Amino acid sequence: MSEESDxxxxxxxxxxxxxxKELEQLPEIKCICGYRVLRKDRPSLVRQVKAV
Ligand SMILES: [Zn+2]
Incomplete structure (x- = not known):
């Protein structure tokens, strides 16, 4: 499973x-507030750090 829209x-x-998917509909990648600095956030990426 590799959904780009995720x-x-x-x-x-x-x-x-x-x-x-939302951003692709815009002429350029930016927030609706006009700011262009966006951070990638992948909810599927969960890192578990074990402190042993
Ligand atoms: Zn914004």
């Missing part, structure tokens, strides 16, 4: 989450 971007200014 990738979510988080705006570094307002914190709004936009899916890649």
């Amino acid at each position: 990738i979510v971007f988080v705006c570094m200014r307002c914190g709004r989450k936009s899916s890649l």
Whole structure:
């Protein structure tokens, strides 16, 4: 399973989450607030760190 649409971007200014599918409909990759700095947020990536 590798759904590209699962990738979510988080705006570094307002914190709004936009899916890649949403952003692809825009002329450029940016948040609806106009800010262009987005952080990739992959909910499927869960890291478990064991402190032994
Ligand atoms: Zn924003």
